[in-house]
Amino acid sequence: MKKADIGVALYLLAAVIFFIVPISSNLLDVMLALNISIALIVLFNTLFVKEVLDMSFFPTLLLFTTIFRISLNVSSTRLILTTGNPGNVVQTFGQFVGGGDLIVGAIVFIILVIIQFVVINKGSERVAEVTARFTLDAMPGKQMAIDADLNTGAITEKQARERRNKIQEESAFFGSMDGATKYVKGDAAAGLIITFVNLAGGTIMGILRGGMTFQEAIEHYGVLTIGDGLSSQIPSLLISLATGILVTKASKEADFSNILVSQLxxxxxxxxxxxxxxxxxxxxxxxxxxxxxxxxxxxxxxxxxxxxxxxxxxxxxxxxxxxxxxEEVRKPENVVSLLQVDPIELEFGYGIIPLADVNQGGDLLDRVVMIRRQIALELGTIVPIIRLRDNIQLNPNQYIIKIKGVQVTEGEILFDHYMAMNPGYVEEEITGIPTFEPSFHLPAIWITESQRERAESLGYTVVDPPSIIATHLTEVIRSHIAELLTRQDVQNLVNNLKESNPVLVDELIPKMLGLGEVQKVLQNLLDEGISIRDLLTIFETLADHAATTRDTDVLTEYVRQSLKRAISSKYFPANETTSVITLDPKVEQEIMASVKQTEQGAYLTLDPETTKAIMNSVQNEVTKLENMGKTPIVITSPIVRMYFKKLTEDYFKDLIVVSYNEIESNVELQSVGIISRDGDK
Incomplete structure (x- = not known):
């Protein structure tokens, strides 16, 4: 055991022993002196401590000092009643502090009790109660502020974790202080009762057993009782004062003395x-x-x-x-800070600042937090910190989205307006400013607040500016999430999986596949919108097939087949026949015949005319399905899927290509078109 552990244990054990075992007057003098010393140490610690959490164990300390002080009261009472000699400390307090006069001592004692009860204890109790309530009420706002700072890049994950822990500790501390003030109040009440018991009991003992007259007994035992009361009430008063100082510090982190003197x-x-x-x-x-x-x-x-x-x-x-x-002018420019590239940036003109300013009622920061959570649940990957900043070079209502420092898209909103979009069945048109929805480039109309209710009643889809920006940002992140997945992100995912499946991870990485190869497989899945949340299944599949091939494209196909339940539920609704496009077997044969294998992977060598013919056929079939209001989905054989996807991704980036092995057996499909080289089928 540590010395500190032994010291605390002895302190509490002594308090328990003093309740039971009689002690000598000399030992009582030592314990009373120790009690006064501890009370002074506590007082000056609370006075000079810079942060209240540095005294986080103060509520427990109150309990310890209270029980120790009461045990000394019991011991002194035992000595007063049995021997009439409670020791030097009690007698000195009774004679010197009380002036050797019962009435003067009683008045001083009563004044101390009133100060402690009415002034210090009552005020400390009320302040502790209010502080605990306000600290608890402020927790959600503080948590949101931390999330906002984290999302804007103002603080790191580690700093955010430390700030969250500090908020929780503060809440627990002030909640405990609310209850701990009851210890101090009860201690003062107990001391008052013990004093009256001492006076009555001592007087009776002096008359019945000491042969004293009533006057002599009450004089003698009265002085001792007052001394006993003062020797316990003064340390109790110091502890009460320390409690009041700690809960009334306006600043949670401050040099009390300097600030007090400078303010006064x-x-x-x-x-x-x-x-x-x-x-x-x-x-x-x-x-x-x-x-x-x-x-x-x-x-x-x-x-x-x-x-x-x-x-x-x-x-x-x-x-x-x-x-x-x-000095800044003379100092050579520090270019290291300029080399940092933010993964995702949202820059906006000054007209959009109110949407991002919490003090002006803006909730854009909260929406950014929800975007990261939504994509984490949907795709199973962590979105990097999204940095929000204003840019005076932009138009007031313009915003741009950057990926790795390069602008990928932009948009413009009208503040205090709403965007109304016709879902396709609204017949009556509403007047407004024509525009295009930035995420999907659908025709839309800007309307005013007064038109909103009427537009919704007509069937228009009406969204506010923050929702427009958040949706646009979500779609941009979703389309670029594959390139945002870094090796460090993959390592974090691996570490998380290793906690529950260490055998699988140790078998796969790095014995069978390197971290970069696993990253490439995960990027391939994310690039086509396939969630990597089921990382266990993905790693199990990689471990099964990595012994035969290390081609990340081929491994991706194996993983997709293992995830067929998720792929089927994503693209093929249950209890519904899905219209799809199939691939002519001749086209599949031509694609496979043009595949060339190299050490760097496989690539296609189709001649331009054949490629053009196939793309024209794809365009025709996709247009048919889009005109029917359906999502174009192409079904191919497993061996052809990845090559056909590579062939079409430059022309049709969002085209969904699924192999037969990625579809559950209970899915109902209907082929409404065939992609052929001639384009006449």
Whole structure:
């Protein structure tokens, strides 16, 4: 055991023993002196501690000191009643502090009790209760502020974690302090009761067993009782004062003494007024002239000194600022900070700032948090930090989205307007400003707030500007999520899986596949919108086939087949026949015949005319399905799927290509077109 553990255990054990075992007056003197010392240590710790959480165990400390102090009360009571000699400390408090007079001692004792009960305990209890309530109520807002700072890149994940932990610790601390103040209040009440018991019991013992008269008994035992009460109430008062100081500190992190002195004596004008007032009172009234003039002169001199110091500090700050600026000019530019490229950036004109400013009611930051959560649930990958910043070079209502520092798209909104889109069945048109929805480039109309209700009643889909930006940002991230997946992200996913499946991870990485090869497979899946959330199935499949091939494209096909349940549920609704396009077997044969294998992977060698004919046929069939209001899906044989996808991705980036092995057996399909070279089928 550590020395600290032994010390705390002995402290608590002594308190329990003192309740049961009688102790000598000399040992009681030592324990009372220790009790006063601890009370002083607690008081000055709370006074000078810079952060309240540095005294996070204060509620427990209150309980410890309270039980120890009560045990000493019991021991002193036992000595007073049995021997009439409770030791030097109790007698000194009774005779010296109380003036050796029962009435004076009783009055001092009563005053101390009133101060502790009515002033300190009552105030500390109320402040602790209010602080605990407000701290708890403020937790959601503080958590949202941390999430917002994290999403904008103002803080790191580690800093966000530390701030969240600090918020939880503060909430727990002030909640505990709310209850701990009851210890102090109960301790004071117990001390008062014990004092009256001592007085009554001592008087009876003196009369019945000591042969004293009533006057002698009450004088003798009264002084001892008052001494006992004072020796326990003064440490209790110090602890109560420490409690009040801790819960009333306005700043959670502050140098109490410096701030107190600077706030109290930091304004020269106040010192001049007070000094002048005291001097006038000393001259114009019967008050002690010398005393009040001395105080007045002291405050006036102190005011002049503070005024002088303020002037010197302002000059020093101005000089330091100029020196700092000059140093920055002389210092060669630090270009390292300029090399950092943010994965995702949303820049906007000054007209959009209210949407991102929480103080102005904007919720764009909250929507960014939801975007990251939505994509994590949908695709199973972590979206990098999205940095939001204003750009005065943009038009007021314009915004741009950058991926790795390069602009990939832009949009423009009308503040205080709504975008209304016709889902296809609205017959009555509504007046507004024609535009295009930025995410899917659908025709839309800008309408005012007064038109919103009517547009919704007519069947229009109406969205507000923050939703437009959030949807656009979501689609851009979804289409670029594959390239945003870094090796570090993959390593984090691997580490997470390893906690529950260490055998699988150790078998696969790095013995069978390197981290970069696993990254490529995951990027291939994300590139076609396939979720990698079921990482266990993906790694199991890779471990099964990595022994025969390390071609990441081929491994991706094996993984897709293992994920056929997820692929089927994504593209083929249950209890519904899905219209699809199939591939002519002749076209499949031509594609496979043109595949060339190299050490770097496979590639197609189709001649341009054949490629053009196939693309024309794809265009015709896709157009047919789109005119029917259906999503174009092409079904191919397993061996052809990845090559056909590579062939078409430059022409039809969002075309869905699925192999027969990626479809559940209960899915109902209907072929409504065949892609052929001649284009006549």
């Amino acid at each position: 004596f930091g304004i020269p004008k106040v010192l001049y007024i007070v000094g002048t007032t005291l001097a006038v009172l000393g001259i114009a009234t019967p008050l002690n002239t010398l005393l009040f003039l001395a105080f007045g002169a002291t405050f006036i001199i102190a005011g002049r000194q503070v005024d002088k110091n303020i002037g010197i500090e302002s000059i020093e700050e101005e000089v330091n600022a100029e020196e700092t600026e000059a």
